[in-house]
Amino acid sequence: MRFAVLMFRKIFRLRNMPSYAAKVRDLVFYRTEKPAPPLRLQLELASVCNLRCKFCVLSVLRREKKFMPYESVKKILDESKAGYVQLSGIGETFLHPDIARIMRYAKNGGRFVKITTNGLLITGEIAESIVDSGLDMLDVSIDTTDPALYSRIRGADFAKVINNIRTVYDCRNLRKSGLVIRAKHIYNAENIAHLPSDVEKLAELPFDEALFLWVRDIYEGSNQNGQRGEFLPILEKALQKARELKRPGMIEAVNILKETLFSGTTADKCCCEPLYAPYVTVDGDLIPCCKCAMWTLQRPENMNGLKMGNVLTDSFDAVWQSPRAAGIRRAIIENRAAVNFCGTCSKDENAVFRVINRFSRKFIYS
Numbered sequence: 001m002r003f004a005v006l007m008f009r010k011i012f013r014l015r016n017m018p019s020y021a022a023k024v025r026d027l028v029f030y031r032t033e034k035p036a037p038p039l040r041l042q043l044e045l046a047s048v049c050n051l052r053c054k055f056c057v058l059s060v061l062r063r064e065k066k067f068m069p070y071e072s073v074k075k076i077l078d079e080s081k082a083g084y085v086q087l088s089g090i091g092e093t094f095l096h097p098d099i100a101r102i103m104r105y106a107k108n109g110g111r112f113v114k115i116t117t118n119g120l121l122i123t124g125e126i127a128e129s130i131v132d133s134g135l136d137m138l139d140v141s142i143d144t145t146d147p148a149l150y151s152r153i154r155g156a157d158f159a160k161v162i163n164n165i166r167t168v169y170d171c172r173n174l175r176k177s178g179l180v181i182r183a184k185h186i187y188n189a190e191n192i193a194h195l196p197s198d199v200e201k202l203a204e205l206p207f208d209e210a211l212f213l214w215v216r217d218i219y220e221g222s223n224q225n226g227q228r229g230e231f232l233p234i235l236e237k238a239l240q241k242a243r244e245l246k247r248p249g250m251i252e253a254v255n256i257l258k259e260t261l262f263s264g265t266t267a268d269k270c271c272c273e274p275l276y277a278p279y280v281t282v283d284g285d286l287i288p289c290c291k292c293a294m295w296t297l298q299r300p301e302n303m304n305g306l307k308m309g310n311v312l313t314d315s316f317d318a319v320w321q322s323p324r325a326a327g328i329r330r331a332i333i334e335n336r337a338a339v340n341f342c343g344t345c346s347k348d349e350n351a352v353f354r355v356i357n358r359f360s361r362k363f364i365y366s
């Protein structure tokens, strides 16, 4: 419920209405050349992580240890004018030495701010800085509620992460902040059988909501979607549990996972993310979305085709509105099947953006 209220507030906050209206205009008129500022921006603050999760690109790649400097973060936040900012990418945000200052700065601009973390570095002091900064959402990647499986997947101690999150949860309740804490689970063939018990156990843990994703969708593309009938009984059982527990957020999370696993082919879907939700790497490279970030890490040769420009060496607008960025956006929105990784990605827009996209492709752009 807290999540639903928060999302309602976020979407309908009057000050954001012009941005949403501008983005709908961009989509209707295919303004891929000079679009309005992004609605949502994802910033990769740290290139390193304290974990080596089994399914993560970082378990096979060694990255140079880097943090995006505080002044660079400020520059990008100020210039991009995005109303929704995610202060995390591939790497652990709470390793950043200036994270408390960055959270405060991002929130002082009145933005909706979210962080995704593995939760293992959250001390009492960090918990206070999270709550006091006014952060809106904290996603904690745990993948399972089974301690032994957690240890196998993430190589860490489940009791420790839950203890850390409880510290934030209690601090949030004490100070009556609006922070929403979500458990983020990335499922694959190894942990999907645990979904029904996860739904049950999460109700007892210090989380308000859950976000369930499928691994292939994130790290490999999802051209195998629609062939996962063996998982249907598990998903139905999880839905049943969520209904018994009367957790609408959990029902929604299971339904989203189900849609990903049983979605149609790429040709039936549309993606407009490069128009409204780009990603900035720790080096300042602007690319179409977070999945492209994972893809280009695994295949650096693809970076050339997806890099819109660098928002640290140039102004954000100069990159966002450049002919190069326009060409990348246009290629993905019009025919993503021809853009390597996008051709296997399961991304599909919500009903509103999908209808607008189909309308504009048929009547305006064709």
Ligand code: SF4
Pocket: 049, 050, 051, 052, 053, 056, 057, 058, 059, 090, 091, 092, 117, 118, 141
């Ligand atoms: S999945 Fe997240 S926590 Fe795990 S290694 Fe990758 S970046 Fe780190």
Ligand code: SF4
Pocket: 271, 272, 273, 274, 288, 289, 290, 291, 292, 332, 336, 341, 342, 343, 345, 346, 347
């Ligand atoms: S289709 Fe391409 S741009 Fe869209 S979400 Fe997938 S990888 Fe990103």
